[in-house]
Every structure is written in C-alpha cells, then in structure tokens.
Amino acid sequence: MGFPVADTGSVTEDTGVVGGFLSTSGDVDYFVTDDTGQWTAETISGSYGGGLVIDSDGVWTYTALNDHPAIDALDDGDTLTEVFTVTSLNGTTTVTITINGA
DSSP: OOEEOOEEEEEETTSSOBTTEEEEEEEOOEESSOOTTOBOOEEEEOSSSOEEEEOTTSEEEEEEETTOHHHHTOOTTOEEEEEEEEEETTEEEEEEEEEEOO
16 A cells, blocks of 8 residues: 655746646656545645646646736745645645746
C-alpha cells in the first residue's frame, strides 16, 4: 500500500490567460503503488477567485482570476502561494500553487 505524495504547480500573472483565468494542472500520486480511483473528487475554493478541482484519479486543475486585486498587485519577482489539502483512501497530502508576478 502506498502513501500520498505532495504535488506543486505554478502560474504567472498575465501569461496563458484563458477566459480571464490563469490555470495549471497536475496529477498527485501515491508513492510506490497505483492510486487510480483512490482520491476524493472535489472542488476546493481558492483565495484568488478560482480554486482546485481534483478527480478520483488525482488529476487536478487550478484556476485563479488574472485580474484578482492581490494578483494584479504583484510585481516581477513577487509571489503568492495557495496550499490545498486533498484526500485519498490512504490519507491526505497537499497541492501547493505558486502565483508569480509579472
């Protein structure tokens, strides 16, 4: 039996904006064993007008509003971080998103 491993992602202000949203995606996994169907599918609200959506296989997508005041206030080199706790049958782990200023 494996255990859940943390995952990370990042977006950059004003880069790859679709429909007003920044987005990135990934796949949180188990260490050693197959985690197919082991995750709690859910949508978790974020602090910047979007959030994290994860499916039962651990595939996640993060979105944030590009024009959210906190993101809009970022300068080049500044960052914001959002941390989401996700749940599997073998425990919890985190998905950490870094928002980079431009």
